[in-house]
Amino acid sequence: MKTIVGYTDRLSVMPGETLHFMVSCEADVATYRADIVRFGSTDDNPWGRGFLEHPVDAEVNREYPARRQETEIGSYMDAGCNPTFDALESFSIQAMIWPTLIEAREQAMLSRWSECEQRGFALYVNRSGELALKLGDGSAIHDLPSGKVLRERAWYAVTASFDAVTGKASLSQTPVVAESGVDDAADLTSDARLVPDHTGLRVLVGAWGTHSGSEAASAHFNGRIDSPRLACRVLNASERSALWYLPLRHDLHGSVVAAWDFGRDQQSKRVQDASANRLDGILHNLPARGVTGWRWDGTEQDYRRSPDHYSAIHFHDDDVSDAGWSCDFAWQLPDDLPSGVYAARLHDGNDDEHVVFFVRPVAGKTRSRIAFLASTATYLAYANDRLFDEFTGYEVELGTAWTFGPEDLYLAEHRELGSSTYHAHRDASPIFYSSARRPMLNIRPRSVLWTFNGDMMVLDWLEACGYEFDVITDEDLHREGVSLLTPYRVVLTGGHPEYASRQMLDALDSFTGSGGRLMYLGGNGFVHCVAFHPEQPGLLERRWVHGAPRSASLPGPGEAYYHFTGEFGGRWRRLGRPESRLTGLDFCTSGFDTGAPYRRSAESFEPSVSWVFDGVAEEVFGDFGLAGGGGAAGQEVDWHLGGPDYPSGVTVLASSENHTWIMQQDASNENLGTRNAREHHADMVIFERPNCGAVFSVGSISWPQSLSFNFYDNDVSRITRNVLDRFHK
Amino acid sequence: MTTNESKIDPNRLDLVEEFRQAPVGHHSPDLQALLRVLRAEPEDGKHAVYCIKPYHQWALARVWVKDGRRTIEVDWNTMFDSREAAEWEVFRRRWERFTGADLGDVGPPPRRDRTDPKVLYGRM
Numbered sequence: 001m002k003t004i005v006g007y008t009d010r011l012s013v014m015p016g017e018t019l020h021f022m023v024s025c026e027a028d029v030a031t032y033r034a035d036i037v038r039f040g041s042t043d044d045n046p047w048g049r050g051f052l053e054h055p056v057d058a059e060v061n062r063e064y065p066a067r068r069q070e071t072e073i074g075s076y077m078d079a080g081c082n083p084t085f086d087a088l089e090s091f092s093i094q095a096m097i098w099p100t101l102i103e104a105r106e107q108a109m110l111s112r113w114s115e116c117e118q119r120g121f122a123l124y125v126n127r128s129g130e131l132a133l134k135l136g137d138g139s140a141i142h143d144l145p146s147g148k149v150l151r152e153r154a155w156y157a158v159t160a161s162f163d164a165v166t167g168k169a170s171l172s173q174t175p176v177v178a179e180s181g182v183d184d185a186a187d188l189t190s191d192a193r194l195v196p197d198h199t200g201l202r203v204l205v206g207a208w209g210t211h212s213g214s215e216a217a218s219a220h221f222n223g224r225i226d227s228p229r230l231a232c233r234v235l236n237a238s239e240r241s242a243l244w245y246l247p248l249r250h251d252l253h254g255s256v257v258a259a260w261d262f263g264r265d266q267q268s269k270r271v272q273d274a275s276a277n278r279l280d281g282i283l284h285n286l287p288a289r290g291v292t293g294w295r296w297d298g299t300e301q302d303y304r305r306s307p308d309h310y311s312a313i314h315f316h317d318d319d320v321s322d323a324g325w326s327c328d329f330a331w332q333l334p335d336d337l338p339s340g341v342y343a344a345r346l347h348d349g350n351d352d353e354h355v356v357f358f359v360r361p362v363a364g365k366t367r368s369r370i371a372f373l374a375s376t377a378t379y380l381a382y383a384n385d386r387l388f389d390e391f392t393g394y395e396v397e398l399g400t401a402w403t404f405g406p407e408d409l410y411l412a413e414h415r416e417l418g419s420s421t422y423h424a425h426r427d428a429s430p431i432f433y434s435s436a437r438r439p440m441l442n443i444r445p446r447s448v449l450w451t452f453n454g455d456m457m458v459l460d461w462l463e464a465c466g467y468e469f470d471v472i473t474d475e476d477l478h479r480e481g482v483s484l485l486t487p488y489r490v491v492l493t494g495g496h497p498e499y500a501s502r503q504m505l506d507a508l509d510s511f512t513g514s515g516g517r518l519m520y521l522g523g524n525g526f527v528h529c530v531a532f533h534p535e536q537p538g539l540l541e542r543r544w545v546h547g548a549p550r551s552a553s554l555p556g557p558g559e560a561y562y563h564f565t566g567e568f569g570g571r572w573r574r575l576g577r578p579e580s581r582l583t584g585l586d587f588c589t590s591g592f593d594t595g596a597p598y599r600r601s602a603e604s605f606e607p608s609v610s611w612v613f614d615g616v617a618e619e620v621f622g623d624f625g626l627a628g629g630g631g632a633a634g635q636e637v638d639w640h641l642g643g644p645d646y647p648s649g650v651t652v653l654a655s656s657e658n659h660t661w662i663m664q665q666d667a668s669n670e671n672l673g674t675r676n677a678r679e680h681h682a683d684m685v686i687f688e689r690p691n692c693g694a695v696f697s698v699g700s701i702s703w704p705q706s707l708s709f710n711f712y713d714n715d716v717s718r719i720t721r722n723v724l725d726r727f728h729k
Numbered sequence: 730m731t732t733n734e735s736k737i738d739p740n741r742l743d744l745v746e747e748f749r750q751a752p753v754g755h756h757s758p759d760l761q762a763l764l765r766v767l768r769a770e771p772e773d774g775k776h777a778v779y780c781i782k783p784y785h786q787w788a789l790a791r792v793w794v795k796d797g798r799r800t801i802e803v804d805w806n807t808m809f810d811s812r813e814a815a816e817w818e819v820f821r822r823r824w825e826r827f828t829g830a831d832l833g834d835v836g837p838p839p840r841r842d843r844t845d846p847k848v849l850y851g852r853m
Contacts, residue, residue, distance in 0.1 A: 043783070044783050044784050046784060388799050388801055395768040396764075400753050400816060401815065403779070403780050412799065594753050628753060661756065
């Protein structure tokens, strides 16, 4: 059982930089041991060298006090405890809300409340699903429920006020669109019989505070909040109506304490207060932005062009952008530390954990003309993939029984570590973001041969074959562009570089167009568009604009634009950047039962390309593989369809054959063209690019998982070696 | 137990033997149809495999659903030293769940050497 987990403050780091390690230990032990290691191989398969980690002499290698660290999940906006709020005696609060998960728990929309001390005020949804106003003075509570259950995914104007002179509290709940036969409007007043004590408390939107002086929040709201407002007196109906709109009507400035504008500066964590007080709020745990608000009417699709239509934020009680743990130790990487894939190996006496990070070379200090591009965009998109959450149905596509591991058991018990972008929030809305600042249990050695651990087969093979190489990551490429690749003659990918930002594609196009050589050793690569956060490392956005697989959710109408960058999201083919232009292949289909071998094409015997197969005796090769047994072509495969979306001069070297019925059952494949699903297969291609650039693509996720067979002495290894040796000359 | 029950012919022991010989891979159309039914086993109590040690040790598992949340229960008393044997046990238990018929003394699939290129390792 897993009892120790951790994470670093970033995935990619350079020699000379300092990396921070956060660790949580659940075992009842006093200390744990940490040691820095560099990976040779991350897998125990019996074909190659086995699991192999090289010790690194580091001053941080020692025992540390063990402690359990708590993760605060759930998003909200914090406007602080400014003295302006303390001056409030009478007040009005209002917001537009769109609840998405009515359940038997309290959810706060706008609060200045301490749950521990039971004082302050809060506009919230009560356990019965009704709007309610809560007032407390620390010894008594006045609770005013609307008595009308809110509908999920319907907009409501909600207002509340307290009159310190009369002691009256009021509440109104008004649907923006009234449904016939639905009684969900309320407008009532009561005698509060107390004066709420809210001194020194924080004003939060989307949650309330647990106790004064604490940063913690609870009662997180699931749903959208739009146009939250706070005024220092009881407003009349006319004034309340005027307050929905910005800029504020000038006669209201004297009464409005805060009017947060969720529609503007969407890329910032800071939310502007449009009132004269400038009581800006700070967003915690990255709620969803670039989402439609109560005014959205379908006439605009881009949140940047019509901020008033996108003046909502979607809060979730399971948002997590930063686990927020305290640092256990920090390590300044030595200046001469070689590039590679590293980890802090943690041991608490019960369990071993590896906190993985990637060490890239300092500019100008590359040690090889070969670079391995670690697909960190894809690792992030799949981070904490909760396969057990989509148990139903998917097994038919897998073609095998579901197989779980210790990390699945741990994730099932630790919802606070978040999910991947292949899942939905608890309220069934899509998960747009993935953060590296949390333990990611599938970016680990000995994990499933998918993404990280599958890719590390290439790293193992490079080292076993004696190649020197550097390791760089997707995010490095995104931020630095082609200059990162310029020192290299050859760039190799892993088995599944599915996700790419526009900047990554631009850099790879430029690299291969100016003499660089790309070895795409995978399948389903460069297919989907992602956006990296412009400022915070390790933060990724992904929206399933063109169809959602598995248990992922589609973004809502009008929500196709990424909030990090303003780009239209989705599949690169639909965005005018088909993967075939870079790789010479198109994603074909998937099937996870077993693989298949390749058969050489007639063209592969032409002298211009036959060198790829030097030493390969058979026309059919690669009938072995760790991925389900059976072959080097499997899991997800790409094919070459030809046409205007392909570079010229592509030679199909080999094609896989004899796939099972699992891979041939997908009749909905949008890349099928005029072909039949029975023809699904992988193609291996090679082609030249301008200025002596070249691309070699294998079109199969399983390819790297065949490299180690027979201790690296096999045809898949031989072909890969032939191409690498030729490419890096 | 479900409407799918009627789709399984408990007399088709030839399909049982076909699966036993090759739990994953090429299957006849009739076995494909059978597997589609078995794999659509109700989610609450659905059989699965737990990988204790990659490439070496597996256990039978079941998934339970309560209040919309899934939990994984590992049967530590039913362990296997090959993925093929684990796949077979899941099949056998589902067969019995759907048909009520015990497969009795039918043994696990033939054992492959761990370095066999066709050995089943995948953990997806």
